[in-house]
Amino acid sequence: MTKTISTRLLVLGSGPAGLTAAIYAARAGMSPVVVQGIQPGGQLTTTTDVENYPGFRDVIQGPWLMEEMQAQAEHVGTRFEWDHISDVDFSQRPFRLTGDSGTIYTCDTLVIATGAQAKWLGLPSEEHMKGKGASACATCDGFFYRGKKVAVIGGGNTAVEEALYLTNHSHDVTLIHRRDSLRAEKILQDRLFAHPGIKVIWHSEVAEFVAGGTPEALVGLDLRDVRTGAISRLEVDGAFVAIGHHPATELFTGKLDLDSDGYIAVETGSTRTSVEGVFACGDVMDKLYRQAVTAAGTGCMAALDAERFLAAQEFEQLQAAE
Known part of the structure; x- marks a missing residue:
């Protein structure tokens, strides 16, 4: 029944x-x-x-x-x-x-x-580092990275807004984008490019969230150049996935x-x-x-x-x- x-x-x-x-x-x-x-x-x-x-x-x-x-x-x-x-x-x-x-x-x-x-990248290392340096909300977690190096992954409005927000806490913010141009609105892009505390890494995607230390925490990101496949290390304390x-x-x-x-x-x-x-x-x-x-x-x-x-x-x- x-x-x-x-x-x-x-x-x-x-x-x-x-x-x-x-x-x-x-x-x-x-x-x-x-x-x-x-x-x-x-x-x-x-x-x-x-x-x-x-x-x-x-x-x-x-x-x-x-x-x-x-x-x-x-x-x-x-x-x-x-x-x-x-x-x-x-x-x-x-x-x-x-x-x-x-x-x-x-x-x-x-x-x-x-x-x-939140949309995530789907990497096993990303899953492992959630709450240990990997986040999908800068306004929620940005305070924990005051004075530290942080990265934002994405190229739309959310990513640019989060990068700009993080400058309230960090003097060293890196935006990582897999293309050579952003999808964000032009006014947001203008603010981003004009900000001295933000740099952009183009043509790159995250290959690995790198853990280290005791207690374990994020210490860096391995980035893959989408054109050449070359891997480089970016040292960061926090990484914010902002892809929607x-x-x-x-x-x-x-x-x-x-x-x-x-x-x-x-x-x-x-x-x-x-x-x-x-x-x-x-x-x-x-x-x-x-x-x-x-x-x-x-x-x-x-x-x-x-x-x-x-x-x-x-x-x-x-x-x-x-």
Whole structure:
């Protein structure tokens, strides 16, 4: 027999955005259900030291922060389901979603907080050095490399923006790009080339992340010249991979409006999507900031937007019944 779970508000995703939405929705008496997805807790569960989340004087651990947020959401009345949604139907109300478990979820409002994943180079040495000098977020981790040598890998807007940002912490920033020109907007390129603390290595790709020391940490990058195949060593303390992100929106292609990069499009100043009653928050709709605190902020917005939507719907129903 197929199991069906019905709720006024369903949240997809359990990172900072989804959990904040759940906390606010639960406190508003909406009895939310959170479908945790394939990575419960989101990207912060793979982050060790967190220094920039407000309210904590000392360094905290990403997994611990997410455990605390989930405990808070449960405490105020959120129900959690360990499942992954494989199909959505917005053609009827309540909305109908199907989980890999076979469970059917129906909801009056939906908050999408499925996030985005950074693209990596896919090197075994890169995987090994994550958290030990290899990062995909300069604004998250740049502080740890104050006064040290760092490199940024990529050639688009994100890479150039991260290189420029890192000059706030380092006087020695190297941008590595496999081509002979950047894809970034011209104004960003002009700022990059004019900055005395940034140099560019062209026609090169990372062949290896080089570890050393005790405790083990990144000490350099082996670079391969894409024209000749020659290998050279660049000594760095930190390397930031900035080749883009994958928003987790495959499920919504053709069902919600997406922007040119595949992120869910929302109305300016809100979390409303192209379907009434469906809201999006966190990295799945934010390709600019991508911070835990901004994700949490939009999660709050989504819950409030959903609450107002339901209140308006109920008011209209009462008027129609009179």
